[in-house]
Amino acid sequence: SLGQGFSNGLTLGPTNCYVFPTAPDDWRILYPEIQPKLANLLKTGYKVVFFTNQMGIAKGKLRPEVFKSKVEDILATLQLPVQVFVATGPGVYRKPGGVNVTTTHTPKQLKSDAAGRPENWAPGRKKKDFSCSDRLFALNIGLDFHTPEEYFLGWKKASHKLPEFDPRKLDSAARLYDPPSASLTSTKTEVIVAVGFPASGKSTFFHDHVIPKGYVYVNRDSLGSWQKCVAACERALKEGRSVAVDNTNPDKESRKRYVDVAKAAAVSCRCFHFTATLEQAKHNNRFREMTPSDSKHAKVNDMVFHSYKKHFETPDLSEGFSEILQVHFVPSFKDSQSETMYRQFSEG
Template identity: 25%
Template sequence: MAGSVKRPASTTGAISPPPVKRKIESTLTKQSVSSFFTPASQKKPEQITWRIVNNSLVVGKYAKKADHKQTTEKPKVAAFDLDSTLVSTASGNTFPKNSSDWKWWHDTVPSRLKELSADGYYVIIISNQKKISLQKDMKGGRSDSKSLTNFKERASAVMKQLDIPLSVYAATLDDGYRKPRIGMWKEFLDDYDFDVNGVDLSKSIYVGDAAGRPNDHSQVDRGFAVNAGVPFKTPEEFFLNAAPEPLVESFDPSLYLQSDQTDDEPLLHDEQGNNISPTASPPFSRQSALELVIFCGSPGAGKSTFYWDYLEPLGYERVNQDILKTNPESRTLLPGIAFGDFGRRFKEPTMAEGFKDIVRVDFRFRGDEESQKIWKQYWI
C-alpha cells in the first residue's frame, strides 16, 4: 500500500475534538450529609407524606400538632374542593401549566382556613383529579409520572403556606373515590378513626364550585355533600358571604323515590294506560312456542331484575350484550353522558311498529333501608 489512511496518534495524548469542560455540581449539602448519618430513631418525621390507595387515590398529609382539645363532642370537619375553590391558576388558564401555576382563589382563603383549624375543625381537601396518571415514569428517571409530581408539588406548596394540620385526597379514576361518590370521605373517616363514632355532620361543611348553577360544569360537589350528609356552600357563599344563586333543575334521586308509587299501586300499565297488577295475574303468558320480548330502558333501569322475577320462571331465555360477548363485563364504568344520550335518543315504542303488546313498567324500589340509602345518593 502506498500509505496508511489511519491518522497517527497524537504525541500529546489529546483527542479531537477536545471534550467540553463541564462543571460538576454536587447535590450534597451539610444538611443532607448530616441527615444521612443521623440514626433513624433521631430523625424528625417528614412534614408532608404521600401514599397511594388502591392504585387510584392520592393521599397527602401535612403533619403538624393540632390543638384539638379532648372533648366528648363529636369532631367537626371543614372539607374543601381544591381548584376554583381554594386556588385558581395564576396564568388564567383553566388547568395549571405547571406546579407553580397557582394562586389563592381569594385573599381571605388562607386566613379563613387557619381560623377553622384554630376553632377545632379538621380541615381537609377532597378533589377530583382525573388528569393525574399513576403510571410509573421510569424513562424520566423518576417513579412518579409528571402529572403526579406536579400535583404533589402544587398541593405541598398550598399546605406549607397554610401551615395547619391538613390532609389532601385526590381521586384519579372514575371509581368509588370520585365525587359525588363518597369513597374519599370514607377514607378520611378511616384515616382519622372517625369511622366508628362518626363526626358531627350538622356542624361540618363541604365547600366546592361544582354546585349545579347555570355556569357550573356540574353539580358533583353539591351531590357529594348530600351523599356525605353535610351542609354545602359555594366558595362565594363561604368566603365572600354571597347570597345563594339559583340552581339548574336536575334529577334528585331522593325526591324521585318519595314521589314513586306506594305498595298498593300497580307496577304495570298497558298501551292505553290501564293498570296491570302482577299479583292478580302474570304480566306475561306464553301465547306460542316462540316469542320475543324486547326490553327498552336506560342502563341500570332494572331490565335484568324484571326478567329474573317474571320471565325466567316462565321459561324465557335471556339474551343481552354480556351473553353475546359484544360488550364484556370487564368494560369500564359507564360514563354519565351515556345516560343523557339515551334520554335524548329514546323514542317510546308504538303498536304501529308491529308489537302485539306494549307494557310500561313503572320504577319501584325494592330493598332494605341501607340499600335505599345507597340508592338515594348521587352517583354521576
C-alpha cells in the same frame, strides 16, 4: 372536635382562562381572604380538610408524585396544617359519592365551587359552574354547603339547580308496570322486545319476572351481534319456546327485526318499554360501578347513553306489537348499605 371541609376548587383556581388547571404549577389561591379565614378556624379549634377528585391518576394522565408535590406547594403557600383526601379514580370515594364518609365533627359544613350555579349567577360572573358535585356531596353526607364567595367574601346565596333525577324520592313500593291489568308472561308462544336505556333495569327485570317462566333469553352483549340475536329467536320459536330480547332497541329499525321474526313464526310480539330516564340510567350505571354484583355489567360510557337518546323513537302499536307495557324502574335492595348508597346523588 370541630371540622370544616373544603373542595380543592374552592381555595384554588387556574392562573389562566380555563376552568381546570393545565399544568402542575397552574394554580393560585382564589381569594386573599382565604388564608386568614382558614388560619382563624384552626386557632378556634377547627380541623381543616380538603376533598378532591383526581381521576387523572387512575387514567395515567397524572402521576401521583406530581400531584402530591402540588399539594405540598399549596399547603406551603397557605402555611397551614390541612388533611387532604384524594379520590384517585371511580368508585365510592369519588365525589359526590359519600357512603363511606363519616362526619363526627360539629358544626358540619362544606365549602366549594362545584355548586350547580347557572350562567350569570352574579354580576361579572358569566360562566356557569362546571358541576354540582360538591353541593351533592354535602347533601349526601349531611353537611351545610357554602360557595367560596358566600363563605369567604360574604356574598348572598346564588341560585342553583339540582339534577332532575333525585334518588332519594324513588319509591320502592311503586307500581312496576302499566297497564296494571297486563300479564308479564303468556301461556302462548310469543316474542317480548325490550326498549330502554342501558342500565334501565331490563336484565334484572327479565331474570326476575320472565326467564323463570321458560322464556329464552336473547342478549346482544352475550351473543355479539343483532344477527345472532335474530337467529337465536328463530331457533327458539321453531322449538315452540317464547323469547325475551334484552337489547336497547331504540328505533323502529332495530325492533322490526324481531317483529318480523314473530310474524314469520305466526306468534305475537309485545314491547316492554323501560321508562327510566337518561339521568336515572346514568345513576344506575354509577351504582353498578360502586357495588359488587353476581351479574357483571360492563361500564357504559356517556357516548352509548347519548346514542340511545339520539336514535330513540317511541314504540307504537303500528310497528306490529300486540301490546306495549311501560315498565318502571322500582329498586329493591339486598341490604341497608346498598339502599343508602343508591339513594345518594351520584351524578353532578
